[in-house]
Amino acid sequence: MTDHEExxxxxxxxxxxxxxRTIRDYVRDRDGRLHEMIRYHLGFEAAxxxxxxxxxxxxxxxxxxxxDALGGDPEEVxxxxxxLELIHxxxxxxxxxxxxxxxxxxxxxxxxxxxxxxxxxxGDGLKDLSTLALIEIGNGTSxxxxxxxxxxxxxxxxxxxxxxxxxxxYAEREEADVDGYLEMIENKTCxxxxxxxxxxxxxxxxxxxxxxxxxxKLLGYVYQIRDDWLGIWGExxxxxxxxxxxxxxKKMSFPVVYAVQNGEGRPLERLQELYFQNDVLGDSEVEEVxxxxxxxxxxxxxxxxxxxxxxxxxxxxxxxxxxKWAKSDLEDFGTFLLNRKK
Amino acid sequence: MTDHEExxxxxxxxxxxxxxRTIRDYVRDRDGRLHEMIRYHLGFEAAxxxxxxxxxxxxxxxxxxxxDALGGDPEEVxxxxxxLELIHxxxxxxxxxxxxxxxxxxxxxxxxxxxxxxxxxxGDGLKDLSTLALIEIGNGTSxxxxxxxxxxxxxxxxxxxxxxxxxxxYAEREEADVDGYLEMIENKTCxxxxxxxxxxxxxxxxxxxxxxxxxxKLLGYVYQIRDDWLGIWGExxxxxxxxxxxxxxKKMSFPVVYAVQNGEGRPLERLQELYFQNDVLGDSEVEEVxxxxxxxxxxxxxxxxxxxxxxxxxxxxxxxxxxKWAKSDLEDFGTFLLNRKK
Numbered sequence: 001m002t003d004h005e006e007x008x009x010x011x012x013x014x015x016x017x018x019x020x021r022t023i024r025d026y027v028r029d030r031d032g033r034l035h036e037m038i039r040y041h042l043g044f045e046a047a048x049x050x051x052x053x054x055x056x057x058x059x060x061x062x063x064x065x066x067x068d069a070l071g072g073d074p075e076e077v078x079x080x081x082x083x084l085e086l087i088h089x090x091x092x093x094x095x096x097x098x099x100x101x102x103x104x105x106x107x108x109x110x111x112x113x114x115x116x117x118x119x120x121x122x123g124d125g126l127k128d129l130s131t132l133a134l135i136e137i138g139n140g141t142s143x144x145x146x147x148x149x150x151x152x153x154x155x156x157x158x159x160x161x162x163x164x165x166x167x168x169x170y171a172e173r174e175e176a177d178v179d180g181y182l183e184m185i186e187n188k189t190c191x192x193x194x195x196x197x198x199x200x201x202x203x204x205x206x207x208x209x210x211x212x213x214x215x216x217k218l219l220g221y222v223y224q225i226r227d228d229w230l231g232i233w234g235e236x237x238x239x240x241x242x243x244x245x246x247x248x249x250k251k252m253s254f255p256v257v258y259a260v261q262n263g264e265g266r267p268l269e270r271l272q273e274l275y276f277q278n279d280v281l282g283d284s285e286v287e288e289v290x291x292x293x294x295x296x297x298x299x300x301x302x303x304x305x306x307x308x309x310x311x312x313x314x315x316x317x318x319x320x321x322x323x324k325w326a327k328s329d330l331e332d333f334g335t336f337l338l339n340r341k342k
Numbered sequence: 343m344t345d346h347e348e349x350x351x352x353x354x355x356x357x358x359x360x361x362x363r364t365i366r367d368y369v370r371d372r373d374g375r376l377h378e379m380i381r382y383h384l385g386f387e388a389a390x391x392x393x394x395x396x397x398x399x400x401x402x403x404x405x406x407x408x409x410d411a412l413g414g415d416p417e418e419v420x421x422x423x424x425x426l427e428l429i430h431x432x433x434x435x436x437x438x439x440x441x442x443x444x445x446x447x448x449x450x451x452x453x454x455x456x457x458x459x460x461x462x463x464x465g466d467g468l469k470d471l472s473t474l475a476l477i478e479i480g481n482g483t484s485x486x487x488x489x490x491x492x493x494x495x496x497x498x499x500x501x502x503x504x505x506x507x508x509x510x511x512y513a514e515r516e517e518a519d520v521d522g523y524l525e526m527i528e529n530k531t532c533x534x535x536x537x538x539x540x541x542x543x544x545x546x547x548x549x550x551x552x553x554x555x556x557x558x559k560l561l562g563y564v565y566q567i568r569d570d571w572l573g574i575w576g577e578x579x580x581x582x583x584x585x586x587x588x589x590x591x592k593k594m595s596f597p598v599v600y601a602v603q604n605g606e607g608r609p610l611e612r613l614q615e616l617y618f619q620n621d622v623l624g625d626s627e628v629e630e631v632x633x634x635x636x637x638x639x640x641x642x643x644x645x646x647x648x649x650x651x652x653x654x655x656x657x658x659x660x661x662x663x664x665x666k667w668a669k670s671d672l673e674d675f676g677t678f679l680l681n682r683k684k
Contacts, residue, residue, distance in 0.1 A: 034507045094466060098459040117440040120462060121507045124436060125500060127469055132496040135489055143485035147477055150492070154474040158376075158467060165376045165463045
């Protein structure tokens with residue numbers, strides 16, 4: 001099931017197309033500059049509102065996949081899956097303001113194109129659309145299920161925002177430790193990866209979604225730690241982000257946090273000098289930081305921490321109520337996340 | 343019914359207390375920096391989460407009042423009213439970033455206290471709480487009504503954000519006309535003043551809320567035009583905003599737009615020189631702008647436009663389905679809005 005070019009299982013990728021089409025139609029015929037910004041961010045900036053949804057749409061595709069794998073109807077979870085995808089996108093638009101990121105998915109970010117003040121509005125608008133989509137797209141299911149899903153999504157989003165607060169706070173501190181980092185991404189990243197499994201359960205009528213949610217959380221760690229690896233050792237033309245942006249912006253990503261806590265001697269000193277004392281890093285300094293991280297062993301450690309979370313996730317996956325084919329697909333999917341190049 | 347110190351009818355003010363208590367309890371026992379910022383903004387920054395809700399809570403109080411006046415149960419509309427109040431507050435937190443406003447309600451704004459990036463998070467968190475409050479506070483009413491209310495609120499919020507987009511876009515233009523201004527505030531301000539009447543109708547079972555919503559929209563114009571008047575001729579110690587902030591920040595408020603369109607000769611030239619060519623206005627320049635506006639007649643015109651909208655609103659009010667006592671209270675309330683000092 002992984003002979004797809006990106007390594008995402010076909011049964012997940014198939015749902016991505018449904019989500020993309022539904023989002024496109026939902027944001028299409030709306031007038032005004034707010035919706036113009038929103039469509040641009042999503043990838044539907046053509047004059048007639050057509051285009052390709054940007055991003056992997058992992059979260060929403062997994063929600064549909066999960067409903068299917070629990071014997072539910074993917075169509076029923078679709079509006080909630082769209083809602084989740086729009087929440088993720090609202091967070092990206094605001095995150096780019098906070099990171100002063102000029103690029104997103106290979107082109108100018110909304111905040112670069114329209115300025116940070118208008119980007120605040122674009123994110124806010126996406127947030128409203130995320131709630132409205134769940135209510136308005138309509139899935140013929142019970143209002144009770146929709147309210148349960150809205151409640152769950154609101155709480156996941158709130159956790160994600162708490163993670164953002166922690167991330168910004170964290171970025172200002174010189175001390176860093178792996179525990180603090182993990183706590184922060186448990187909110188910032190894991191919340192929206194627990195959500196698809198929870199939504200799949202809600203609409204399929206599975207009452208105890210504990211193990212599925214726990215699997216989603218572990219996938220979240222894998223996802224973020226790999227993301228941090230790519231931010232330093234990935235190929236920028238694949239990630240669609242600016243070259244070396246994580247190091248230029250001196251993010252407290254996993255490799256850096258690990259190195260600060262575990263490094264010693266000259267490499268650690270050099271890392272601290274460059275990372276915590278200079279204002280902006282130049283090209284040769286970025287290269288020096290990267291070398292220091294490698295000397296400390298942070299590159300290898302980042303890989304093995306991601307691998308370890310994935311092994312934990314696999315154990316949890318085995319104990320879930322999912323159909324056998326679904327477990328096999330999710331094995332492939334996790335392997336893809338662990339090794340992805342973008 | 344208007345012998346209350348602030349001029350707000352007692353039956354509206356009474357509901358404000360219920361809203362304030364409900365919001366306080368809803369945001370109280372939440373850990374972490376995000377909720378600390380949110381409680382600060384709302385006025386509940388004491389260590390135990392107590393305090394007085396900041397702001398007049400007009401929108402939420404009117405929602406309870408309307409339910410009452412239509413023979414409904416104010417308790418049923420309470421969660422939705424709280425939701426509306428939190429939407430209004432989320433918009434203020436983000437608006438202060440966009441305006442670079444240092445003060446809000448007499449003290450440091452969230453963006454001043456924690457910086458704009460964290461203020462983005464605080465507003466985002468308030469937005470999630472606005473949805474969650476409606477679902478979680480619980481009112482024993484039908485899920486259908488709650489979904490209808492969430493849908494209405496989402497669309498009002500989206501319109502308000504469209505208004506914000508227009509406002510920022512407008513602020514960059516030299517040409518200004520009253521029609522464009524009115525179109526912008528129809529979204530920016532009127533939307534959240536239509537909402538309370540719509541919510542009251544939803545929970546009271548009134549099917550055609552057209553006239554009530556139209557009354558709310560007209561009140562919105564009265565509110566905003568008076569607000570703009572206060573921003574130039576009000577007493578800063580009452581408004582809780584920085585001295586002369588509207589002129590210092592060169593906002594395209596009603597008096598300025600009116601003056602640009604209707605002024606002539608030396609006063610208009612001076613206004614345009616100062617407002618559209620200097621970067622920041624000093625004290626004496628602010629005073630000059632104020633005088634130019636007065637010479638053009640913008641002060642008087644602003645008053646009479648607000649008065650005219652209020653007379654239109656009164657006509658609409660007479661035709662609504664509200665109880666007689668409610669119409670009388672709303673007459674007083676509108677008169678209060680028209681003449682308020684803060």
